[in-house]
Amino acid sequence: MGSVVYTQPDGTVRELEAEAGQSVMQLATKNGVRGILAQCGGTLSCATCHVYVDETDLADCGPLADFEDDMLDTTAADRLDCSRLSCQVKVGEGQTIRVTIPPTQL
Numbered sequence: 001m002g003s004v005v006y007t008q009p010d011g012t013v014r015e016l017e018a019e020a021g022q023s024v025m026q027l028a029t030k031n032g033v034r035g036i037l038a039q040c041g042g043t044l045s046c047a048t049c050h051v052y053v054d055e056t057d058l059a060d061c062g063p064l065a066d067f068e069d070d071m072l073d074t075t076a077a078d079r080l081d082c083s084r085l086s087c088q089v090k091v092g093e094g095q096t097i098r099v100t101i102p103p104t105q106l
């Protein structure tokens with residue numbers, strides 16, 4: 001098991017337990033976390049699953065693939081150095097990944 005801590009733009013925090021290998025997006029949509037739309041269902045073609053990853057957890061998120069990098073240029077909210085698409089971030093065993101949801105996805 002691992003966990004993800006989701007912080008909403010208004011500061012509301014929600015922590016959920018994740019199965020190892022589950023994506024930050026899958027966990028959010030399964031549990032009704034607001035602000036992660038994931039319109040394409042994780043096929044890396046919508047960028048509506050954009051999150052800002054806590055700087056201390058970036059190394060746990062795996063490498064940024066070229067196609068994800070390209071898609072991050074299309075996000076509705078500003079792209080930051082800590083931006084990732086949550087469908088591409090998998091939670092590892094024992095990991096806690098902290099993310100902040102941007103103010104808009106569209």
Ligand code: FES
Pocket residue numbers: 025037038039040041042043044045046047048049071085086087088
């Ligand atoms: S869910 Fe569409 S790019 Fe992540």
